[in-house]
Amino acid sequence: MTTTDSPPAPAAPVRRRRSSGDTERGFSRTFRWIATGSGALILATLAAVALFLIVRAWPAMTASSAELADAVPRYPDDTSFLAYVGPLVFGTLLAAVLALLMATPVAMGIALFISHYAPRRLAQVLGYLVDLLAAIPSVVYGLWGIAVLAPAVGPVWLWLNEYLGWFPLFAGGASPTARVLATVSVVLAVMILPIITAVSREVFLQTPKLHEEAALALGATRWEMVRTAVLPFGQSGVISAAMLGLGRALGETMAVLMILSPGFLYSFNILQAAQQQTIAAYIALDFPEASGLAVNALIATGLALFVITLAVNMAARAIVARRKEFSGAN
């Protein structure tokens, strides 16, 4: 831009017009401030949340384990604060990662179908329906989980436990009520499906037509075209979509609270009751009756969740940034 500006000689009138007309006057100026303010507000909010969490969590993080065991109802005796948060972090990550493993392949399938297989009209309707899934409140997912899904998958879990019990995830005794982490993960997978699908679909749609046509011209089948042109191009987009989904799964509270029989163990037995608990559900469960140091301890677990979510998002950014050069975008 600047190179095209410099050569012409009569630069002075242009410059004058510029300074008088299109910059920093009237609404233009106001708008700049509004936009800058909005941007700053995001940072300020984030900083305020972080500050709040740290300040309120501090008393719990510095208290002795004896004090904590005394004040916090579920605090095990003689454990450090990290040992108390540990199982919660573990449960949170396990539920979210399982949900992600289930949701991502399905979401990619839906996105590819919409972007490359379905007739245009069907694709629009389908895309709309998937977006609609995102509008369902999580409490409804929770109700659906305990009323419909748990009774339905209960026999499946029993079967998995009986015949595939040697596999670590399916070990232990399967719960007859199916209010277990496996059920929670399925519900979470459904909940994060729309966001992953929507983002992946947009990315797949942006695959350069030339790439696709080149692949087809070389004799590729539709699947080979998708594999060689669409997927490499969309890779980083799908990863960031998955991370967005992971963020939602990590923080999901209501559905987990309603479905899961909580426990505080480092346990991979996702079919057994009372093994794991997630941070968000733990806070929601114990906050109503908490007071004093117990509130600080709950907020400290919230801080842990905040750090995890931040780390996940930064990791996603890093991956996307690193892959950018290799994608077909350039």
Next chain:
Amino acid sequence: MVGALALSLAACGSDPGADEPNGEGSETAMDLSGDLNGGGASSQESAMEAWRAGFQGQYPDVTVNYDPVGSGGGREQFGSGAFSFAGSDAALDEDEMATAEEICGAGGVIEYPGYISPVAVAFNLEGIDTLNMSPETIANIFAGEITTWDDEAIATDNPDADLPSTDITVVHRSDDSGTTENFQEYLNTVVPDVWTYEPEGIWPIEGQESAPQTSGVVSAAQAGEGTITYADASQIADLGTVAVGVGDEFVEYSPEAAAAVVEGSPRVEGTGEHVFAYDLQRDIEGTYPIVLVSYHLACATYEDAATADLVKGFYTYILSDEGQQAAADSAGSAPLPTSLTEQFLPSVEAITAG
């Protein structure tokens, strides 16, 4: 109208001469207005909801607020004067009573069990509606010592039942709950050598199934075959219930049998004139022993005349037949027998300003 009737009845109950202006029930009724703030036990929340609605329906200018902060918070804030009235699942202990008396002044504290609710032991077994269980059996099941439904301990008390060999799945409350505390208190009192855990709001045993809130445990129990849980008796839907062993017999839960526990228990001696705290007896024949008893707290004298009238009016309404019925309908609590309300009403009626 009924409230006015209750007011006038109450007035008769205490001292018709002294309360002459109140004898005209309906007139004073019209006068009540303002805000009344209280809070405490969340167990009373749905009953309070009904009482507030009923009372505010009679006196449109009155607003009653009940903040379900929990029993401990209720006692604390009543003691600090932040709440004019409070609900608590436990009676005030000596220290709390001393603090409350300081706030209330010379008249002292009014305390009576205003909310009694049976806690049912409910189970989900195909084709079985009721089972007899002794307290030992119940404690052993919930402690995880008895693990199958055809265990000898259950079979002996139920010779006619066709018990399956299904595993027993215990479902408890995952949140901090007064129902849990009351249920444990029952077990700990009746069979202390089996139930050795200190009663508190959080379930002491790990590794069992759990769900939040009463509706949660009920739906969890319904979801699995062979489950057993404890829950507010009005909420258990179509689950089977346990007839609890008391002495030599087995008693099915009923509001009347639950209220009878308080009726049959001795009042704690050596407390104030208006303090009706009860030492619950869990072994009276014919009564249903697993009950949640929640107290109402008030001062006998308030500095502010408006507050005194409001508390008096509200508590009189709660103790009226209409108030008790409203709570029974909406919260499934046990209506207090007349023998008890007759004892409490004079104290409530004696609330004055000064």
